[in-house]
Amino acid sequence: MLPCLLLALAVAGTARGQATGTDAQVARCQTLVRSSPHDALALADRLLAAPALPPAVEVGMVGCRGLALTLLGRGEESRQAMARLRALLRTSGLPLGEYDQVQRRAAFLLLRDGRTEEGLQILEAMQERSIAAADVGDQVLALGHIALIHAEQLDDLEGALRYQQQALALSGHLQRPPLPQDVTLNYNHGYVLLLLRRYDEADKAFDRAEDIAKRLSSQDVVLHRIRSDRAEILRARGHPEAARAELLAVLRWQQRNNPSGQVSTLQYLARIALEQGAPEEARCLAEQAQAMAEAIRFPSGARDRLDLLAEISVALGDMARARDYLHRARQLDRPRMTDASLARLARLQARAAQALDPARINATQEASRDRLLRDIALAVVAMLLLGSGGLYLRVRRLRQRLRRFDAVDGTGNRP
Structure with missing residues (x-):
C-alpha cells in the first residue's frame, strides 16, 4: 500500500534562491519513485550528498529515499532513512504544517515498522490541523490511514473496509482533478475486497484505481x-x-x-x-x-x-x-x-466520525460554492460599475467638447 509523497514548500531568503534548482529535483524524485524506484534512489542519494541543503529539500529527498528503499525491499535501510526523517521533522522552528504529506509518509512507515504509538501520534496531530483548517482532503487521507491500521495492526478487514468506504464517499465531494492518493485509496479498497474474496467488487475497485492511474503519469x-x-x-x-x-x-x-x-x-x-x-x-x-x-x-x-x-x-x-x-x-x-x-486510535476514529459527517461536508461544500458565486457576482457588479463610470465620464467629456464647439460656431443649442 503506497501512500504518495508530494512536497510543495517555499524557503525564505537565501535558502529560497538555493532551492530553486533542487526543488525541481525533489519533484522529479517524487514522480520517479512511483515508476522507477531505482532511479529515484540514485537521484536522492546524489542530491543528499550535496552540502548545505535547504531544509525543505533535505526533508523531501529523505522522504523520497525512504519510500524508494521500501519499494525495493531494503527494509533496514528504509528504517534508517525513517529515523533520519523523524529527526529532521523535529528540527526546532520547522513549520510542520507545511510538511503534512511528508509526515503522512513518516506515519505510514512507522506503522508498517510496528512503531504504532509514534505513527498514531503524528496522525492525530495532522488530523487536528486538517479539522481546524476544514481541509476535507487531508481528513479523507486520515480515514485511509485508520483503515490501514485496522487491516494491518488489528487484522480487521471488515473494519478497514468501512473506513475505506467512508473515505471514498467523502472524496467524491472534493471538486478537484484526480491525484495519486486517489489511486492509492481505490487500490487499497480493491486489495481489502480481494483478501475478503469479494472478487466482483474488487474488480470494480481496481477498475477505478487503474482508470485514475492511467490519467496520471508514472x-x-x-x-x-x-x-x-x-x-x-x-x-x-x-x-x-x-x-x-x-x-x-x-x-x-x-x-x-x-x-x-x-x-x-x-x-x-x-x-x-x-x-x-x-x-x-x-x-x-x-x-x-x-x-x-x-x-x-x-x-x-x-x-x-x-x-x-x-x-x-x-x-x-x-x-x-x-x-x-x-x-x-x-x-x-x-x-x-x-x-x-x-485509546489514540479510538480518538482518531471519534474525531473522524464527528468532523466527517456527510451532511456537514455537504454544507461546507455548499457554503464554499455560495461564497464563490457571491464573489463572482460582486466582481461582475464591480466591473459593471467601473464600466458605467467610465462611460459616464466619456459622455461628460464629449458634451463639454460639444459645448465648446457650439460657443465657437454660435449655435448654442446643446443641452
Whole structure:
C-alpha cells in the first residue's frame, strides 16, 4: 500500500534562491519513485550528498529515499532513512504544517515498522490541523490511514473496509482533478475486497484505481500490482494458466523495478502450483513470499500467507511444520497494539466520525460554492460599475467638447 509523497514548500531568503534548482529535483524524485524506484534512489542519494541543503529539500529527498528503499525491499535501510526523517521533522522552528504529506509518509512507515504509538501520534496531530483548517482532503487521507491500521495492526478487514468506504464517499465531494492518493485509496479498497474474496467488487475497485492511474503519469508500480491482483481473481474464477502467464510477466517487471511488490505475486503463483499438484514448487514460492514480507515488514495478507504455507506443508506430509504455521496464524488474533495506542486510535476514529459527517461536508461544500458565486457576482457588479463610470465620464467629456464647439460656431443649442 503506497501512500504518495508530494512536497510543495517555499524557503525564505537565501535558502529560497538555493532551492530553486533542487526543488525541481525533489519533484522529479517524487514522480520517479512511483515508476522507477531505482532511479529515484540514485537521484536522492546524489542530491543528499550535496552540502548545505535547504531544509525543505533535505526533508523531501529523505522522504523520497525512504519510500524508494521500501519499494525495493531494503527494509533496514528504509528504517534508517525513517529515523533520519523523524529527526529532521523535529528540527526546532520547522513549520510542520507545511510538511503534512511528508509526515503522512513518516506515519505510514512507522506503522508498517510496528512503531504504532509514534505513527498514531503524528496522525492525530495532522488530523487536528486538517479539522481546524476544514481541509476535507487531508481528513479523507486520515480515514485511509485508520483503515490501514485496522487491516494491518488489528487484522480487521471488515473494519478497514468501512473506513475505506467512508473515505471514498467523502472524496467524491472534493471538486478537484484526480491525484495519486486517489489511486492509492481505490487500490487499497480493491486489495481489502480481494483478501475478503469479494472478487466482483474488487474488480470494480481496481477498475477505478487503474482508470485514475492511467490519467496520471508514472504510476507503474501500482499498475503492476493491480495486474498481479487481477491475475489472482482470474485464478479464483477457474483460469489458472492465464493467471500464471500474467503473474510471471508481472514478476519479471517487479524483480527489476519493485522487489517488495513480489510478495503477493509469489504468493499467488504458489497457490496455483499447489492446486496443480506441485507442492515442492509451491513451498519454494510461498517461502520466498514470506521471507520478503518479513524483511520489509509487509503485514497485509499475513494470515493468508501462513494458511497457504500450512496447506502446502500438509500436502508434503510435514505435519509439524503445518502446526507451526497454524500456531503463528492464531497469534495474529492477539492484540498487537498497546492500550495507549488503542485509546489514540479510538480518538482518531471519534474525531473522524464527528468532523466527517456527510451532511456537514455537504454544507461546507455548499457554503464554499455560495461564497464563490457571491464573489463572482460582486466582481461582475464591480466591473459593471467601473464600466458605467467610465462611460459616464466619456459622455461628460464629449458634451463639454460639444459645448465648446457650439460657443465657437454660435449655435448654442446643446443641452
